[in-house]
Amino acid sequence: MLQVDKLSLNIPATTKPRVVVIGGGFGGINLIKKLSGKHFQVVLFDRQNYNGFWPLLYQVATAGLEPDSIAEPIRKLFDEDFEDFHFRLVRVTGVNPVTKTVNTLIGELAYDYLVIATGTKTNFFGNxxxxxxxxxxxxxxxxxxxxxxxxxxxxxxxxxxxxxxxxxxxxxxxxxxxxxxxxxxxxxxxxxxxxxxxxxxxxxxxxxxxxxxxxxxxxxxxxxxxxxxxxxxxxxxxxxxxxxxxxxxxxxxxxxxxxxxxxxxxxxxxxxxGVTGALIEGLPTESVERGRILVNEYNQIKGYDTIFAIGDIALMKLEDYPKGHPGVAQPAIQQGKHLAKNLHRNLRNEPLQPFKYFEKGxxxxxxxxxxxxxxxxxxxxxxxxxxxxxxxxxxxxxxxxxxxxxxxxxxxxxxxxxxxxxxxxxxxxxxxxxxxxxxxxxxxxxx
Missing domain, CATH: 3.50.50.100 (FAD/NAD(P)-binding domain)
Incomplete structure (x- = not known):
C-alpha cells in the first residue's frame, strides 16, 4: 500500500485567487456552485467523497433507504465543465492564519480565501x-x-x-x-x-x-x-x-x-x-464560543478579512438571532450562496453585503x-x-x-x-x- 509520505495534495499553481473550502456539506457545496472557475481556483477538502442529505439519515438507519439514495459523489457534482475545481479526500489537521495555509495529513496548501464549513459532530458532553x-x-x-x-x-x-x-x-x-x-x-x-x-x-x-x-x-x-x-x-x-x-x-x-x-x-x-461544532485547530480561542466559530454579518471570522465560516459551525449573533442561526440546512445553504456573491464583490473591489437569513420554516x-x-x-x-x-x-x-x-x-x-x-x-x-x-x-x- 502506498505510504502517506509518498502522497501530496498535487494542486496546480494558479494566478487566480485560491478559495480553499473545508467541508462538503450544505454550506460548502452551495458556496462552490456559485463560484466561477473563471475567476477563482476552488479547492475542497473533505474526509468523505460524497455530499449527504442528512435529514434522511434516520431512514437509512431504519431500513427505509439505502445510503446511496441520500448521497451524491462530490466529483459528480462538479464535472469537467466546472473549471479549476479540485477535490481532495483528506483530513485537515489545522490552519495557520499567519502564513495563510491549511495543513493536512499529506501536506499544506496556501490560500487567498479560506472557508470553514465543517458542520457539527455529536456532543457527548464529556461522558x-x-x-x-x-x-x-x-x-x-x-x-x-x-x-x-x-x-x-x-x-x-x-x-x-x-x-x-x-x-x-x-x-x-x-x-x-x-x-x-x-x-x-x-x-x-x-x-x-x-x-x-x-x-x-x-x-x-x-x-x-x-x-x-x-x-x-x-x-x-x-x-x-x-x-x-x-x-x-x-x-x-x-x-x-x-x-x-x-x-x-x-x-x-x-x-x-x-x-x-x-x-x-x-x-x-x-x-x-446534542451536537457541537467540528472545530479546526489553529484559530484563536477568542474566535470560538459554545463550540462554534464567531463570525460577523459577512461570515468573516472575527479578526480576519479572508477567513470565513458558514453553516452550523458559524455563530453569527444578530438582534433576531442572539444565539446564532438554527443548526439546520437552510442557514448553511443561504450563507454559502451569499458568501459566493460577496467573494465576487470583493474581487470587484465592491463593499460586502451583510447576510440576511430568510426563515422558510x-x-x-x-x-x-x-x-x-x-x-x-x-x-x-x-x-x-x-x-x-x-x-x-x-x-x-x-x-x-x-x-x-x-x-x-x-x-x-x-x-x-x-x-x-x-x-x-x-x-x-x-x-x-x-x-x-x-x-x-x-x-x-x-x-
Whole structure:
C-alpha cells in the first residue's frame, strides 16, 4: 500500500485567487456552485467523497433507504465543465492564519480565501462511557451501524428463552427528542407495527419498548410549543414512551441510568441528544464560543478579512438571532450562496453585503400522514398537510435526479405496501468488548 509520505495534495499553481473550502456539506457545496472557475481556483477538502442529505439519515438507519439514495459523489457534482475545481479526500489537521495555509495529513496548501464549513459532530458532553457504548447518528456509517444493531438484536431475541435478556434486546432508548430523535422514534414505531411482526412471528412485539428521552420539558424544543404538543400527541398515539425533563447519566452497554435514579436495561442506546461544532485547530480561542466559530454579518471570522465560516459551525449573533442561526440546512445553504456573491464583490473591489437569513420554516415527520410544520407568518400545520409539505421539501432539496427518483419510488412502495426492502445485515456490528455479540455473529459469518 502506498505510504502517506509518498502522497501530496498535487494542486496546480494558479494566478487566480485560491478559495480553499473545508467541508462538503450544505454550506460548502452551495458556496462552490456559485463560484466561477473563471475567476477563482476552488479547492475542497473533505474526509468523505460524497455530499449527504442528512435529514434522511434516520431512514437509512431504519431500513427505509439505502445510503446511496441520500448521497451524491462530490466529483459528480462538479464535472469537467466546472473549471479549476479540485477535490481532495483528506483530513485537515489545522490552519495557520499567519502564513495563510491549511495543513493536512499529506501536506499544506496556501490560500487567498479560506472557508470553514465543517458542520457539527455529536456532543457527548464529556461522558466517555456514553461515547463508547451508545450509537450516534451523524454519518452514513453510523446509520448502518444502527441498522445492523437493531436487526441483530431482533435475531438474538428470536433465539433466546431468557425473558430478561429478550426484553433488554427489545428495549430501544433514544436520547434527544429533537427532529432526529422524533423522526427516528416514529419510524421505529411504524416498523414495530407493520413490518417486524411478519419477519419475526415468534416475538411478541407488544413488549418492544421505544423510549424517547428529552432533557427539556417538551419534545421538538427547537420548534414552536404548538408543534411540540402535536408531535407529543402523535408519538404517544404510536405507543412511544416519552420521558421529558429526563437526563441520561450513564450507559455501560447494558443499562441506561438516568439522573432521577431510574434504570432501563437495553442493548441499544441511540444518542441524538446534542451536537457541537467540528472545530479546526489553529484559530484563536477568542474566535470560538459554545463550540462554534464567531463570525460577523459577512461570515468573516472575527479578526480576519479572508477567513470565513458558514453553516452550523458559524455563530453569527444578530438582534433576531442572539444565539446564532438554527443548526439546520437552510442557514448553511443561504450563507454559502451569499458568501459566493460577496467573494465576487470583493474581487470587484465592491463593499460586502451583510447576510440576511430568510426563515422558510421548520418541519418534522412522525410517521405516515403525521408531521408538524412551523411556517413563516406564524402558521402551524399538523397531520396530512404537514406530511405532504415535508415530502415535497425533502425531495426538492435532495441532490441528484437519480436520488430523487429512487427515494420517491421507495416512499410510494412503502406507502401502498407498508413494506421496507432493506432489512439486510450487510456489515454486522459488534462492540469490541461484546463477547456475546461476537459469538452470535460468528455463528453465521464466514471467515
Amino acid at each position: 466517555e462511557q456514553i461515547k463508547q457504548y451508545s450509537f450516534p447518528l451523524k454519518q452514513i456509517p453510523h446509520a448502518l451501524d444502527i441498522r445492523s444493531q437493531l436487526l441483530q438484536a431482533l435475531e438474538q431475541a428470536s433465539m433466546t428463552k431468557d425473558e430478561t435478556i429478550k426484553q433488554s434486546l427489545l428495549n430501544i432508548v433514544i436520547a434527544g427528542a429533537g427532529p432526529t430523535g422524533v423522526e427516528l422514534a416514529g419510524s421505529l414505531a411504524e416498523m414495530r407495527k407493520y413490518i417486524l411482526p411478519g419477519d419475526y412471528p415468534g416475538i411478541d412485539f407488544s413488549k418492544m419498548n421505544i423510549y424517547l428521552v428529552e432533557g427539556l420539558d417538551r419534545v421538538l424544543p427547537p420548534m414552536s410549543p404548538k408543534a411540540s404538543e402535536m408531535a407529543h400527541r402523535y408519538l404517544a398515539k404510536m405507543g412511544i414512551i416519552i420521558k421529558v425533563n429526563t437526563l441520561v447519566e450513564s450507559y455501560d452497554g447494558e443499562v441506561v441510568k438516568f439522573k432521577s435514579g431510574e434504570q432501563i436495561q437495553t442493548q441499544t442506546l441511540i444518542w441524538a441528544a 421548520s418541519l418534522a415527520i412522525i410517521g405516515r400522514n403525521r408531521a408538524v410544520a412551523d411556517l413563516p407568518g406564524n402558521i402551524h400545520l399538523g397531520g396530512f398537510l404537514a406530511w405532504m409539505a415535508w415530502l415535497f421539501v425533502h425531495i426538492y432539496y435532495l441532490v441528484g435526479f437519480r436520488n430523487k427518483l429512487v427515494v420517491v419510488s421507495n416512499w410510494m412502495y412503502r406507502f401502498f405496501t407498508y413494506e421496507r426492502g432493506n432489512r439486510l445485515i450487510i456489515r454486522p456490528f459488534v462492540r469490541k468488548d461484546d463477547q456475546v455479540g461476537q459469538e452470535f455473529v460468528n455463528r453465521y459469518r464466514e471467515d
